Amino acid sequence: MVELPRVGKGELKKGEIKFIETFEKVHKEKPATLEPSELERKISLTLEHIRQKITELPEVQREIELHPQIPTARTINLLAQAIQIALEEGIEEALKFIKEKSGNNPYLLDAFHDLLVGHFMELFISKNK
DSSP: OOOOOOTTTTTTOOHHHHHHHHHHHHHHHHHGGGHHHHHHHHHHHHHHHHHHHHHHHHHHHHHHHHOOTOHHHHHHHHHHHHHHHHHHHHHHHHHHHHHHHSSEEEEEEHHHHHHIIIHHHHHHHTTTT
């Protein structure tokens, strides 16, 4: 069996917990019950499911329509990673990440802002982020 990644004293990070919850919702089974090759395949499918959900967000759709020249898959991956970093480490760290990975691309900074305000603002306020 494949061991799930652990941090510190055997506890999972918030992002890992959310990923496992999504995995179990999508596949209707626990990751630890699968053989390594099947787990790897299903992790890939779960990541694709998460990317698809981000792609379907109205703000992302609007940005894709306004800026079709931006590589969509890379943009979605960066935005998803930034949201996860914001939830785990704070918005300032997520902004540093977006700036570093995008070369200060104003389009990505704007898209990140739109996602924060449009979909995640209440969550961040409730978590004092």
